[in-house]
Amino acid sequence: GDSVTQMEGPVTLSEEAFLTINCTYTATGYPSLFWYVQYPGEGLQLLLKATKADDKGSNKGFEATYRKETTSFHLEKGSVQVSDSAVYFCALSFFTGGGNKLTFGTGTQLKVEL
Amino acid sequence: DTAVSQTPKYLVTQMGNDKSIKCEQNLGHDTMYWYKQDSKKFLKIMFSYNNKELIINETVPNRFSPKSPDKAHLNLHINSLELGDSAVYFCASSPPGRLLEGAFFGQGTRLTVV
Numbered sequence: 635g636d637s638v639t640q641m642e643g644p645v646t647l648s649e650e651a652f653l654t655i656n657c658t659y660t661a662t663g664y665p666s667l668f669w670y671v672q673y674p675g676e677g678l679q680l681l682l683k684a685t686k687a688d689d690k691g692s693n694k695g696f697e698a699t700y701r702k703e704t705t706s707f708h709l710e711k712g713s714v715q716v717s718d719s720a721v722y723f724c725a726l727s728f729f730t731g732g733g734n735k736l737t738f739g740t741g742t743q744l745k746v747e748l
Numbered sequence: 749d750t751a752v753s754q755t756p757k758y759l760v761t762q763m764g765n766d767k768s769i770k771c772e773q774n775l776g777h778d779t780m781y782w783y784k785q786d787s788k789k790f791l792k793i794m795f796s797y798n799n800k801e802l803i804i805n806e807t808v809p810n811r812f813s814p815k816s817p818d819k820a821h822l823n824l825h826i827n828s829l830e831l832g833d834s835a836v837y838f839c840a841s842s843p844p845g846r847l848l849e850g851a852f853f854g855q856g857t858r859l860t861v862v
Contacts, residue, residue: 668850672789677752677838680850721789727847734779734847735804736840738791 636661640724640739647714647746655709655742657698657724665726667691667700667707668736672721681709681722714746751775754839754854761829762862769824769857771839778844779803780822781851782814785836797822798844829861 641656659665669681669691682691687702696711707724724739752773761767773780781804782794796804800816811827822839836858840851 666847670850670853677855678791678840678853680852683848683850685848723791725850727850729845729847734842734851735781735793735796736783736791736847736851737793741789741791743789 636665636726636728636737638724638726638737638739640722640742642740643721643743645742645744647744649716649746649748650713651746653709653711653714653718653744655722655724655744657707657709657739659705659707659724659726661705661726661728663728664702665728667698668725668727669696669698669707669709670723670725670738672723672741674720678723714744716746716748719744719746752839752841752852752854754837754857756857757855758858758860760860760862763829763831765829766825766827767829767859768826769837769839769859771822771824771854773820773839773841773852775841775852777841777852778819779842780816780819781840781842782822782824783838783840783853785838785856787835791838795822795824826859829859831861834859834861 637660666685670678671681682693684691684700690699721741725736795814797816836856839854842851
């Protein structure tokens with residue numbers, strides 16, 4: 635079945651450090667790919683998305699590129715802030731005609747310190 | 749205006765009780781979902797409805813029964829609650845067709861069974 639693998643956390647960085655959170659997927663076709671962010675005590679918010687190979691999703695300084703050849707969608711940010719502390723989820727989705735569902739990775743907790 | 753709203757936000761109840769969680773979306777979406785997030789933050793789909801019709805029913809005990817009175821509402825009723833049902837339950841919605849924009853999530857309902 636489809637699955638998403640994320641690097642394990644927690645990841646602790648100093649403010650202004652470079653962030654990479656690895657995400658790879660296993661799927662039998664070409665899914666849409668997403669990064670969601672969950673701040674403490676809140677629901678999930680869509681951070682960015684890519685719907686086909688070589689697409690780059692970007693939002694709030696975060697970027698991820700859909701790499702079909704490596705089945706990856708790594709999340710990057712050049713300079714993190716304390717306010718970026720949250721749990722980040724990589725996810726994929728297929729539309730099969732029978733409906734959509736998001737398949738999530740296990741989440742990676744990011745803590746940014748001053 | 750809250751796009752996807754769930755009530756209650758917190759629910760503490762005893763084993764064996766029956767409880768319901770309500771969800772409403774004002775985005776005009778046709779598809780709604782219930783996801784369960786366990787204590788390790790892992791998210792898994794439970795159900796998906798498209799225009800009041802059940803589309804996805806993952807392996808969920810039949811103590812869980814979703815009900816969609818109209819396409820803007822999807823409620824979750826749980827009978828004979830067990831300790832293992834303690835989790836955060838998220839409602840989500842999306843437009844019909846391919847999940848190009850991701851799904852929009854509610855704030856979650858933290859269910860604690862004691």
